[in-house]
Amino acid sequence: MLKKPATFTQSQKMMIFILSMSLYGLSNMFTELIPSVQLGPIELQIDCFAFIPLALCMLFHPFYAAIGAATGEIIFGELMLGQFGGIGEIEKFILFSIGMIVGGLVVRNPKKKAQVALGAILGYGLFLVLSTIVDILKIVIGVEEFEAVPGLAESIFIVEGVEFLTDFLLTGTLFTVLPALYLVPRLYGKVEPLLGLKPRTAANFRVSDVITLKFISVSALLSLGALGIALLSELDFNLGSWEPEFVDTYGNGVIWGVIGVAILCVCITLWLMMKKGKENSHDLS
Amino acid sequence: MEWVKKLENKLSLEYIKQELLRTAFSTEKSFFTQLDPRILLAWYSYFAIVPWFIYEHVTLVGYLLFMILLTIIARVSPLILTVLSIGLAGEILLLGFIALFFGGDLSIVAPMFWLSIKLAVISLASVTVFSSINPEKFSDALLRFGVPAQFSFSVAYAYRILPTLLEEFQQIILSYRLRGLAPSKNGVLYFRKIYYYIMILIKSFYPLILNSAKRSRTTVEALEIKGFSYAAKDKRVLKMKTSYLQTSQMDWLFLLLTVCYVVIVHGLQLIF
Numbered sequence: 215m216l217k218k219p220a221t222f223t224q225s226q227k228m229m230i231f232i233l234s235m236s237l238y239g240l241s242n243m244f245t246e247l248i249p250s251v252q253l254g255p256i257e258l259q260i261d262c263f264a265f266i267p268l269a270l271c272m273l274f275h276p277f278y279a280a281i282g283a284a285t286g287e288i289i290f291g292e293l294m295l296g297q298f299g300g301i302g303e304i305e306k307f308i309l310f311s312i313g314m315i316v317g318g319l320v321v322r323n324p325k326k327k328a329q330v331a332l333g334a335i336l337g338y339g340l341f342l343v344l345s346t347i348v349d350i351l352k353i354v355i356g357v358e359e360f361e362a363v364p365g366l367a368e369s370i371f372i373v374e375g376v377e378f379l380t381d382f383l384l385t386g387t388l389f390t391v392l393p394a395l396y397l398v399p400r401l402y403g404k405v406e407p408l409l410g411l412k413p414r415t416a417a418n419f420r421v422s423d424v425i426t427l428k429f430i431s432v433s434a435l436l437s438l439g440a441l442g443i444a445l446l447s448e449l450d451f452n453l454g455s456w457e458p459e460f461v462d463t464y465g466n467g468v469i470w471g472v473i474g475v476a477i478l479c480v481c482i483t484l485w486l487m488m489k490k491g492k493e494n495s496h497d498l499s
Numbered sequence: 500m501e502w503v504k505k506l507e508n509k510l511s512l513e514y515i516k517q518e519l520l521r522t523a524f525s526t527e528k529s530f531f532t533q534l535d536p537r538i539l540l541a542w543y544s545y546f547a548i549v550p551w552f553i554y555e556h557v558t559l560v561g562y563l564l565f566m567i568l569l570t571i572i573a574r575v576s577p578l579i580l581t582v583l584s585i586g587l588a589g590e591i592l593l594l595g596f597i598a599l600f601f602g603g604d605l606s607i608v609a610p611m612f613w614l615s616i617k618l619a620v621i622s623l624a625s626v627t628v629f630s631s632i633n634p635e636k637f638s639d640a641l642l643r644f645g646v647p648a649q650f651s652f653s654v655a656y657a658y659r660i661l662p663t664l665l666e667e668f669q670q671i672i673l674s675y676r677l678r679g680l681a682p683s684k685n686g687v688l689y690f691r692k693i694y695y696y697i698m699i700l701i702k703s704f705y706p707l708i709l710n711s712a713k714r715s716r717t718t719v720e721a722l723e724i725k726g727f728s729y730a731a732k733d734k735r736v737l738k739m740k741t742s743y744l745q746t747s748q749m750d751w752l753f754l755l756l757t758v759c760y761v762v763i764v765h766g767l768q769l770i771f
Contacts, residue, residue, distance in 0.1 A: 224728050225719045228722070229712075229715045229716050229718075229719045230715075231649060231653075232656065232715040232718060232719065233708075233711050233712050235653055235657070236656075236657065236660055236664060236711055236715070237707065237708060237711055239657060240661075240664050240665070240668065266708075269708075270708075285653055286657070289653055289654055289657045290657055290661070292629075293634065293654065294657065294658070294661070353614065366594075366610065366611075369594050370594070372597055373593065373597065388697065392701075393701040396701060396702075397701075397705060397708070401705070401708060404709065405708060405709055405712050408709065408712040408713050408716060409712055409715070409716055466769075466770050469766045469769050469770055470770070473762070473763050473766040473767065476760075476762040476763045476766070477759075477763060479755065480756060480759045480760060480763070483752050483755050483756045483759065484756065486748075486752055487749065487752050487753070487756070490748060490752070491749075
């Protein structure tokens with residue numbers, strides 16, 4: 215019996231990354247397009263095919279499979295369809311990866327169905343819980359005097375709670391646990407040799423290989439950053455209400471002057487741009 | 500049951516495939532395509548972060564007007580805009596209903612309305628930038644910003660591999676349908692049909708995962724033969740690869756225009 219921990223070369227990590235990225239990305243394109251069914255206030259829709267990254271995380275190195283899947287979602291599901299959400303995607307990237315990594319770490323022996331089911335539920339559930347919390351936080355930050363509006367807090371919690379439950383029950387069972395139970399034991403021992411790897415066993419897979427010191431410190435830094443942004447807005451950090459002192463001393467005239475100069479600049483810039491644009495189109499023709 | 504037939508037509512695999520390829524590979528030429536991707540990303544990072552911390556209505560409306568103007572110039576596809584606006588409006592309506600239900604009044608809608616304007620500014624900015632940015636240029640700009648080469652390679656790889664993957668996925672699903680027996684009855688609410696299709700969808704990932712594993716091994720081996728992971732770490736290679744990215748006068752004019760506009764909007768805010 216081999217007691218040596220499974221080692222991954224640079225190119226094997228890259229293979230896992232690409233495999234996870236292309237597969238999950240493809241499935242994400244479909245889930246973006248499948249329409250949702252409205253039942254009153256409850257919206258039934260397939261959130262994602264979470265079984266693909268989860269299955270790969272359970273079979274291979276969880277970190278690279280999870281990062282690959284999150285990247286695939288951004289590239290296939292967002293960039294290619296032209297609906298990239300920008301900075302908001304980064305938060306989903308982090309949360310999704312964390313959920314999938316945890317799901318993959320739970321499984322020591324992919325042949326045991328109980329472990330696979332537990333890993334799938336834990337992984338997807340963790341991702342959903344985290345993203346629900348972030349969604350609520352976002353509204354709390356975005357709306358001024360959040361507590362002062364009656365009924366707002368309750369309705370946010372209801373909306374987010376219902377969304378969480380429907381996602382967890384529908385996507386969580388149909389597209390996470392059941393497919394993972396079908397796929398993982400079947401793929402085990404078949405897909406690893408294709409990448410030149412040994413199948414995962416309790417002997418050669420240790421959690422400490424994935425959760426290294428570097429991993430912990432990076433994730434701690436990331437969560438601190440997220441917390442910092444949340445705290446920043448709590449401190450009434452407000453860019454729009456910046457009122458410089460010179461307004462009091464000189465009155466509104468100064469501001470009108472600044473606006474006038476700015477408008478002049480806009481006009482000159484627009485004129486220059488038009489001129490330049492005409493030159494460019496001449497070059498092309 | 501007319502709409503079911505229609506939906507079935509819409510959901511045919513061939514249709515989805517064509518729709519996906521069309522969306523992924525068509526970039527219309529607009530004003531933004533000639534700008535440097537690095538300038539666009541820097542511009543975008545301002546409009547993605549700052550609006551979150553602005554609560555003044557005049558400033559928000561000013562930003563929104565600017566974004567609407569730019570969206571028109573960028574010729575964003577109407578499909579994406581419809582999806583965006585339905586999502587924003589739907590959220591306000593839903594929250595309003597629930598608030599009324601809980602005995603609150605409609606005062607909830609006003610703060611949610613301003614939040615939606617904020618969100619609209621941010622999402623319009625991202626739609627404008629990312630629908631007109633060339634993916635290849637985008638990945639090179641990311642490389643220049645110090646993003647790992649694996650990620651920027653993935654962007655380019657995804658565009659190359661998508662048609663092959665879709666083709667293969669379709670073949671697998673078709674072969675499963677050929678070999679399998681479709682349910683003769685639809686069942687309550689098309690339950691049997693839906694169950695049958697979902698089963699096929701999940702099962703077809705089994706051969707797909709095995710095939711993709713083989714393909715990703717081939718890809719990585721080919722990359723390593725060309726010395727990808729060594730080249731990715733080398734600063735000289737990076738410089739050579741992205742040397743075509745050059746800012747033109749147009750980029751700086753665009754930035755100047757934005758700065759002036761932002762100054763105007765914030766100035767008006769101070770007055771009113």
